[in-house]
């Protein structure tokens with residue numbers, strides 16, 4: 120896209136208004152009310168705030184609640200699931216987020232790493248036509264466990280289902296990712312963008328994603344936290360803990376990134392949850 124000349128006063132106004140706590144969507148609305156056309160205002164805001172225009176397109180969409188089932192957000196101070204005490208270390212409502220301490224035992228973390236290691240491949244993302252593709256934004260290696268494929272996986276899936284009060288079959292297969300120093304997962308949303316041409320194909324089974332649980336299987340020596348840049352929060356990657364976040368379609372507060380590992384390595388297991396059953400789960 121060609122860059123537009125932006126008046127310094129307009130640039131300063133956008134910066135000071137967002138710094139004062141107004142949402143980007145509010146800034147967009149104000150600009151349109153003062154006569155800027157919507158495309159032009161999006162492009163100007165994206166340039167000034169140094170963010171992808173696509174993120175602003177999503178902001179402009181009306182956030183929507185997927186019609187299906189929702190997860191229950193765990194309450195502080197925590198709960199006992201299957202005899203395991205899980206503590207809510209941090210709670211936030213926008214985005215809806217919980218840091219869950221003690222979600223996995225050290226043995227479970229190690230077993231997940233050991234079982235995933237021989238099956239790792241360069242991590243893929245889903246492209247706009249619904250196909251899996253290698254993605255430069257995601258430089259880690261990964262693999263998927265089949266739903267309920269072993270007693271270990273079944274235990275973890277049941278724990279997630281109980282804690283979040285959603286049936287096991289609403290989950291996608293558990294994904295394990297491995298990052299080396301310098302590797303990262305750049306800012307993204309886990310919900311699927313309805314404007315993307317592949318949306319219908321991606322959501323044909325299971326519908327929209329409604330929540331994510333990222334479990335940390337080890338503690339990187341430096342770096343590798345999960346950042347939520349819209350709220351200035353970084354969750355530390357700590358073995359056995361997890362971050363849960365839930366979202367509606369278009370919820371831009373759920374923007375998140377796997378920060379580059381600076382030293383050591385990082386292993387995570389991610390469970391994405393859908394609004395409808397995604398698969399037939401053996402129980």
Ligand SMILES: O=C(O)CCC(=O)C(=O)O
Pocket residue numbers: 304309331333343344345346375376377378387389
């Ligand atoms: O690596 C992380 O901390 C985040 C991973 C993530 O965003 C995902 O698996 O969807």
Ligand SMILES: [Fe+2]
Pocket residue numbers: 307308309331375
């Ligand atoms: Fe993600």
